[in-house]
Amino acid sequence: MNYNNLIISASEAGTILSEVYGLNGEISNLPGEVDFNFRVKIENVEGYILKISRPNEDEGYLDFQQKLLQFIASRNQKIIAPKVILDKNGKAISEITDSYGKERKVRLLTWVTGRIWHTVNPQLEDLRFSLGEQCGILTKSLEGFEHPKAHREFIWDIAQSLWTIKHINLFNKEENDIISFFQSKFENQQSEYTILRKSIVHNDANDYNVIVSKDLLNPKVKAAIDYGDAIRTQIINDVAITTAYGIMNHEDPLNASIDIIKGYHKTFPLLEEELPHLFASIAMRLIITVTRSAINKQKEPDNEYLLISEKPAWDVLRKWILISSDFAHYTFREACDFMPHPNQVKFIDWSKNNGFKFSNLFPSINKETIQPIDLSVESLWLGHEVDFNDLDLFSYKIKTLQTENKNKIIAGGYLEARSVYSTSSYDKIGNYGKESRTVHLGIDFWLPAETPVNSILDGEIILAINDAGDKEYGGLIILKHRTDEFDFYTLYGHLSVESILKHSVGDKIIKDDEIAKLGNHLENGNWVPHFHFQVMLSMLNFEVDFPGVCYHSQKEVWKSICPDPNLLFKSDDLKRRQYISNEELIDFRQEHLGKSLSLQYKTPIKMVRGSYQYLIDQNGKKYLDTVNNVAHVGHENIKIVRAGQKQMSLINTNSRYLHKNINDLAKELIETFPKELNVIHFVNSGSEANELAIRMVKAFTGQKDIIASEMGYHGNSNMCIDISSYKFDSRGGNGAPEYTHIFPLPDSFRGKYIGKDSKDKYVAEVQKQIDVIHNKKRKVGAFIIEPIISCGGQIELPNGFLPSVYKLVREAGGLCISDEVQTGCGRMGKSFWGFQLHNVVPNIVTIGKPLGNGHPIAAVVCTQEVADKFANGMKYFNTFGGNPVSCAIGEAVIKTVKEDGLQKNALVVGEFLKKELLELSKEFLIIGDVRGQGLFLGIEFVDSAMNPLANQANYMVNRIKDFGILMSTDGPDQNVLKIKPPIVFTKKNAVELLFYIRKILNEDFMKSF
């Protein structure tokens, strides 16, 4: 066949449109496998799709499609589907003769506006859910429709997909193995599969046939189009097709399938017996796709449409084969509100009639009560990660607990989210960035090594191995037990390897037989000996081991596969602790805590543990923290924790007694300053530091007038608010008080004056404020500014600005204060303090956040002259300021910065990150400016007219949180992303951050300005 003789040009299509329908419009080509399709745009209407068949197309088949659309239109379902437009003669299908003299059938359908699924980025839960929902509605609205052409041989019908077997030789070995695996699986299920309920279904909700609304923030599926593949088949096939394409381009396709299936089930309830077939059916649809592509590659190498789905289909197949089909089945059941494991209820019922004692399991122990132990992420008993990784210390703690509870067995852990699993074998990259397995599926019993372990039931050994993974986990035994109605398994972990050697797979075990002895610490991943006991209702596809810990995102399914072992023992002591939900915490806050306390994120997070540059929530999800410049040397940095713990256990009192710590910290700090700045007052917060600084100014100059920057923030006390334009010029503020003089934010990117030459103009603005003060017949008290204005949006002061301003202020009799609450202690990289970047020496420096690494300690450093004038006879007493615990902590922070080379790290990693962000700004024009020093950076989002893009910045913060990265925005227009992580942030962290920033910059909303 001459392919060229088939083609209909757009202009010929235009002629046909006008002759057959009397319509004129702008015509363009659309892809299509069977028909030639054209988009018809007509002013003021949504438009049409003109479908011209290949020559001599079977009318019956087209009639099927038209009747089907007319049937849908006649049903009272909430559905958007293309409508049939009749021709001038009132016919749904018209006949024409084309320019080659060939007969064609022509149809016209209404156009559904929106975006095609495959162009939508990202395809998140809500969108996937709406995909399922719409396809379910469609299936519902096709119920009862019949047509002879719905019964036909069709290669795209999953029910008929075994035709692909004869083409298996088109694939290489790896591909062949994948395809054959699913083909056999599908073939083996035929007897139950063929009798599943059937209906006429759309059968082709592929990523080019699904229309999504144009709403970029909350997109929803509007409709499925192209009904050319509709057929009568098993309904589960339509679910499989919708899912197969909807899960493409996701790291974790099984996870992505859940929302689609939930949506489908909501509008078209799926039956329990259909779900075991979904896994293989999804694969078979993809196999049809790749087989068709392989065949067509040979026949029509130029027709790209035929190849379009091949790559993503292979991507899914390669991931799908790694998933246990049983696990997928249980996941689908969970999505459809069935108990994930079909035998869960049976097991619960069986266990009600079968009770066991702990002495059945450990005959030598003879204790029946349990002392619960908390190893959860938020366990205070567990303490610091360094502590629980210290074998001796942990053994000691367990021994102590045992001594305190002589008649009890220490045990617990079922469904506990733990952060003790730290090797990479517990991690994967999921649809939400890095995920770690944290949820414990069995019960741990803390007993001495060599404790004999008995089987509690008759059973058969199905596994007895030395479970050597990344760590050594000792001997592992799994027994299979039979009841009248179902089988289940019990797992015995951390056994002595020697004691399991006597067993072979297939050995029969009798109830109360000793099966092994408990292993030593080496057989317990180098941890304190404990015994792991777990129940499983299925072995899934595990043959040489079985997981004892699962991903939080899969918890509901796993807890059904691995029911609570305490169902067997019925110990009240072991009943799971109740955690306070986040909703309860929020409710209490709203009722009893200050109303102006805000919470971060639409769905607030509860953080329960810190670990250097990471924060960990109660489910063990780890977040990379790029926000927190308070945890300066890392959340819960062990050196700081220890310093505080040690001093706290000796004494904490006020500075009226002599103590070495206050002197030591002062000495550490003074070493970092120019010689002029050598007197220190310790306080408890940045606000208090600035408050004291202003008191010093008043004492020194006798003046009250303060010059500060627009959008500056200096603290929450009365005085500090009075000098913080960020507060008094924003919501709830009343503008600058009489004695505060604000000059414009010295932002040379988007401020009042821009560009390299802006410095003098901003200096002149400060001079103006000095003049204002003078005109009021008063004198300047002080000039206060941060070296990089944080709340202003990480604004770097123009080069040379600070020396000129300091000169003017001093000439006017004022003092110069550098607020280093955010910028100090090595964060700047090039210098220890921010003012040093500008070659100036302030009269007063205020220090806050980083000094205590989270502990409330702050300081005011000043010159001898200022200190002397301040000491005018009135005593300065501060109850907490300078106490031994705070000073021990502060000293540890400064020493850690120095000893661990963290200033250098801030420089190296910060410069790398800044350079890469600048590269990114060349590619993504939304990034107008990248600025800052060391690990104190800002990324400003603007459009081409330099308008701020706050919504995009907010979108970035919320989206990147989904991938486990915390960021924040700031600036007068909230369009600046701030990066100010703990300065232990590594280059690898920076690379990860850049990866996700780039990924999100590519999303539709980020490109929509």
Ligand SMILES: Cc1ncc(COP(=O)(O)O)c(C=O)c1O
């Ligand atoms: C620059 C600056 N100064 C002072 C303060 C006040 O510090 P604190 O919250 O410890 O009182 C802050 C707090 O964010 C700040 O950013």
